[in-house]
Amino acid sequence: MQRKKKRKYVQLTDNDEINRLLNTVVSSVKDFTESQFEQIRRLTQIGAALSAESNIERLLEMILEEAKRFTNADGGTLYIMSDDEKRLHFAIVETDSLNVRMGGLSGEITWPPVELYNENGDPNYANVSSYSALSGNVVNIADVYNIDEYNFEGTRQYDAETGYRSQSMLVIPMRNHENDIIGILQLINARDRENGGTIPFSLFSQELTESLASQAAIALTKNRLIMDLQNLFESFIKTIATAIDEKSPYTGDHGRRVVELTMMIAEEINEMNHGPFESVFFNKDQMNELRIAAWLHDVGKVAIPEYVMDKSTKLTTVHDRIDLLRTRIEVLKRDIENDVLRKELARRGGYNEESLINRCRHKINNLEDDYEFLASVNGGVECMTDDQVMRLTKIGRKSWMVNGKKQSLLTEDEMRNLVIRRGTLTDEERAIVNNHAAITSRMLSQMPFPKKLKNIPCYAGSHHECLNGRGYPLGLKAEDIPIQSRILALADVFEALTASDRPYRRGNTLSQAVSILECMVRDDHLDADLFDLFINRKIHLDYAKKELSQHQIDERDGR
Numbered sequence: 001m002q003r004k005k006k007r008k009y010v011q012l013t014d015n016d017e018i019n020r021l022l023n024t025v026v027s028s029v030k031d032f033t034e035s036q037f038e039q040i041r042r043l044t045q046i047g048a049a050l051s052a053e054s055n056i057e058r059l060l061e062m063i064l065e066e067a068k069r070f071t072n073a074d075g076g077t078l079y080i081m082s083d084d085e086k087r088l089h090f091a092i093v094e095t096d097s098l099n100v101r102m103g104g105l106s107g108e109i110t111w112p113p114v115e116l117y118n119e120n121g122d123p124n125y126a127n128v129s130s131y132s133a134l135s136g137n138v139v140n141i142a143d144v145y146n147i148d149e150y151n152f153e154g155t156r157q158y159d160a161e162t163g164y165r166s167q168s169m170l171v172i173p174m175r176n177h178e179n180d181i182i183g184i185l186q187l188i189n190a191r192d193r194e195n196g197g198t199i200p201f202s203l204f205s206q207e208l209t210e211s212l213a214s215q216a217a218i219a220l221t222k223n224r225l226i227m228d229l230q231n232l233f234e235s236f237i238k239t240i241a242t243a244i245d246e247k248s249p250y251t252g253d254h255g256r257r258v259v260e261l262t263m264m265i266a267e268e269i270n271e272m273n274h275g276p277f278e279s280v281f282f283n284k285d286q287m288n289e290l291r292i293a294a295w296l297h298d299v300g301k302v303a304i305p306e307y308v309m310d311k312s313t314k315l316t317t318v319h320d321r322i323d324l325l326r327t328r329i330e331v332l333k334r335d336i337e338n339d340v341l342r343k344e345l346a347r348r349g350g351y352n353e354e355s356l357i358n359r360c361r362h363k364i365n366n367l368e369d370d371y372e373f374l375a376s377v378n379g380g381v382e383c384m385t386d387d388q389v390m391r392l393t394k395i396g397r398k399s400w401m402v403n404g405k406k407q408s409l410l411t412e413d414e415m416r417n418l419v420i421r422r423g424t425l426t427d428e429e430r431a432i433v434n435n436h437a438a439i440t441s442r443m444l445s446q447m448p449f450p451k452k453l454k455n456i457p458c459y460a461g462s463h464h465e466c467l468n469g470r471g472y473p474l475g476l477k478a479e480d481i482p483i484q485s486r487i488l489a490l491a492d493v494f495e496a497l498t499a500s501d502r503p504y505r506r507g508n509t510l511s512q513a514v515s516i517l518e519c520m521v522r523d524d525h526l527d528a529d530l531f532d533l534f535i536n537r538k539i540h541l542d543y544a545k546k547e548l549s550q551h552q553i554d555e556r557d558g559r
């Protein structure tokens with residue numbers, strides 16, 4: 001119970017009786033205005049506090065608690081309107097005298113929602129909260145036991161079970177900026193601030209609570225809009241990343257797996273309280289920023305033609321030109337046979353075809369060997385030898401006849417592709433593929449990321465930069481490559497090395513992948529501290545257990 005302040009007695013007239021009366025009136029008016037001023041001041045503070053709260057569960061709790069404090073109510077319920085506007089879900093239920101606290105941060109309430117419409121589709125006006133939600137009217141009841149307008153069976157049942165006595169009730173609809181009702185605030189048993197007894201809710205506290213409810217509705221709507229936007233943004237990003245992976249049968253699930261690895265590394269860094277990452281900690285927003293950067297790191301691939309991105313053989317353009325070579329070889333073989341047959345026919349009238357063909361068998365076998373060689377070289381090798389290049393040149397010098405004109409067996413462009421020393425891409429094609437990092441950077445730089453996500457273009461666009469300055473697109477120096485990009489680079493390479501769905505390569509085993517990473521660390525391509533963390537904290541192994549085939553996880557666990 002609050003203790004009244006002692007007021008100074010003021011001598012206003014010569015008459016003591018009148019003075020006492022006047023002092024009492026002045027004091028009461030002062031008390032009343034002070035309390036009202038305090039309530040309004042509090043309302044302003046609550047408005048600011050509500051709009052600052054970003055946790056929706058905490059916000060719901062705050063709304064009910066502040067409404068209770070305002071009206072000195074013993075309990076209350078906060079309902080939230082369902083998306084289809086057909087029911088009210090229990091969000092928070094509190095009764096101080098029974099020490100009941102449900103919903104919000106304490107966990108979801110499993111009570112069935114209040115249906116706004118009966119089974120026959122009629123509006124449910126019998127339930128007071130439903131009535132308020134449907135009509136938009138405030139309901140202020142002095143004693144729920146003395147009213148027939150609404151059905152309080154549920155309330156009576158609750159009272160019977162708990163020994164409570166529900167009496168006064170204030171039900172206020174919460175409207176958002178579009179005047180839609182998004183929830184109901186129901187308060188129970190206003191208490192007299194002097195003696196604690198239950199009293200009706202006054203008109204003044206009703207009006208203040210209405211004002212609070214409207215501020216709360218705006219805060220709630222704002223939070224929901226932000227959440228909806230975040231969800232939309234997240235799914236949009238995942239859709240883009242998936243679309244890029246879907247473009248190619250080889251990249252499969254690259255985007256998702258790079259995100260997984262990136263976050264595993266970042267979470268491990270957050271756990272470190274010694275060593276090189278002792279002072280590095282990514283907060284919630286920074287983790288989110290890194291995660292989105294990982295999802296978007298290859299977004300630039302959207303602009304790279306698939307036949308270059310996935311060039312699985314040296315002769316692939318839109319199709320594999322090795323089939324053309326097969327045809328030419330076949331034509332050459334027929335030419336040889338025809339030549340022998342024609343000559344023999346001219347020499348004598350009759351001939352034995354089999355014996356004649358045997359005479360050119362050697363040349364035909366050579367052509368078959370040439371084709372086998374071309375087909376194997378076409379598949380892309382780790383390193384073409386000088387001997388192989390010489391043999392290729394020799395084959396290229398052979399010729400075949402088209403429409404009576406002599407043509408080289410291999411065109412200039414076919415030759416240029418077949419002599420690629422490593423892999424299947426020409427320098428020009430390699431440049432096109434590498435350009436995806438620059439395109440990623442350019443595309444993301446044009447997006448108006450909010451402040452918390454402003455580094456995404458930099459992190460994502462630098463995932464192919466190397467500490468030795470020989471990376472791309474900018475050839476950044478080590479000190480200019482942020483830790484986030486280094487994490488992404490490690491995750492990207494490890495995923496690519498172990499993925500089993502890349503052109504010409506089965507997924508490496510863990511030990512093979514780790515050996516290659518070691519080489520890349522020695523070359524100052526990847527960050528050594530991150531590599532040590534990756535291996536020593538067994539992130540590679542945890543990832544392998546989830547994502548790789550059993551045969552890839554060799555006995556040394558990669559080390």
Ligand SMILES: [Fe+2]
Nearest residue numbers: 297298463464
């Ligand atoms: Fe990339």
Ligand SMILES: [Fe+2]
Nearest residue numbers: 254297298492
């Ligand atoms: Fe990538």
